[in-house]
Amino acid sequence: MNNGRRVAEGGALLALYSILLFITIYVPLLSIVTFFFLPVPFILFAIKQKLSWSMGYLFIASLLSILIGTILSVPLTLLMGATGIAIGYCLKKDKPMATAFISAVLVFLGGAIIIYAASVLITNVNYIEMALNMLKQSVENPVNIMGSLEQAQTEKIKTRMNDFIDMFYTLLPSLFVLMSVMMVLVIFLAAHPIVKRFSHKTLKWPHFRDLRLPKSLLWYYLITMLLALFVNTDKNSFVYMAITNLFFILQFFILLQGYSLIFYIAHVKSWAKAIPVLIVVFSLLLPIPIIITAVRFLGIIDLGFPFRETIKKKE
Template identity: 40%
Template structure:
């Protein structure tokens, strides 16, 4: 690719990025949608250029974001820009979708943690504490309204809300991981159909029904459960936070395994696709099926149900 063509491509991608960042920052409702497209210019440029060229493009994007969006645009540029560059280069190198997803999730997670630390140390702004403070204020207002209306209140709902607030505090590390995973999933979901139209073709992803997590995850989960019973850590100390977060992440893995098994069974039995999709919805919100799906995941992973069914049918 000659320099003139490279400069033209870079300028076009930067122009698209500038429009997207402006829409994201200054049009609140529309911005919730357009922010998901911010990674596209980075994916397109990185997939067709060298790493050095991509680095120069990234620096130019940061400068442009400061000009058009001030300091507020930098976090968005860093998170979506770095993730987009990683995805784009792995597409160029024809790496697997799983490898690309893991790498993009890791850089997204690291970037988010660094930004969080910067905001706390330099700007004295703790987003997590602000969220928890807002939740507590909401709880206090609810209590005041109940008292003002003189309604009988056994306090059960308030206790549950307070427990939820404490759980959010404890699960902060896991929430960072979950946010990074969700962000990369949304980036791929939104970006890949668009970049394909420009000749950037990602590797094919394995169907969700074929996803099987490493069996060792089940042993890790068992170890965490046993450790929780043996250590019985007090709420708030190091071991409590470590065990709670590890348990949360591993339980999510079991849920993913369980959902994959449901998709597999529905595919094998010719059940309409709407059924596993509805099951997924009721596993996430409201989490009516969550315990059942988690148990299914444990059984499938522990007893290799899909492999047994394949051998039986074979």
């Protein structure tokens, strides 16, 4: 491809990105949708061009974002642009879809952490910690009002709420990871039809029912669970935070494997498509821990035993 065509395509994609960025900044409701399409121009450009050209494209887009918005819009462009380039580069090199997804998650996660750390460094304000402290203070007033009724019950409620807030703070690293996973997943879904239409690549995922995570994940889960049970550490220590976050992430993936097995069983048994969806929705919305535990148990069985093959043979 000659340089003139590269410049022409780059200009068209820059125009597309400018429109998306303008809507994202200035149109509140529509911005919820356009936000997830911001990486698309970078994906399309990275699929066809060299990595060096893609980085130059990101640099120009960052300068352009200052004209469209303010200097504060540059981090958004860098974050979404780098994520898009990571996806496009993996597609260009025909990497497996899992590799493209993991690469995008790592880039998005790293970018989000850098942006947040920079904002804390510049403003000298830890916004998450400040929000949690405000939440703790907001809990105090209603609980204190209840104190006139029954002091013991009030203290119990206050302790539970404070423990929940403390656990939320402990799990912040895991929540950052899960946030990145969900954001990149939506970006993939948004970009798929456009990438398919305007390039020879595709972002189509295999069926969720065919998800098979590595069996080694089960060993990591069991080892971490044993560490969580038998390693006594201070709740403010790094070891406690590391074990808690690792266990939380592994539980999430085990749960994901359990849901995949439910969809597989529904497919083999020819259930109505709405049934596994309803199972997922109700298990997540209903405050009944035993349901989530049962799904997680299915995930353990699916990883540890040839359960799917047994079901398929019976059919």
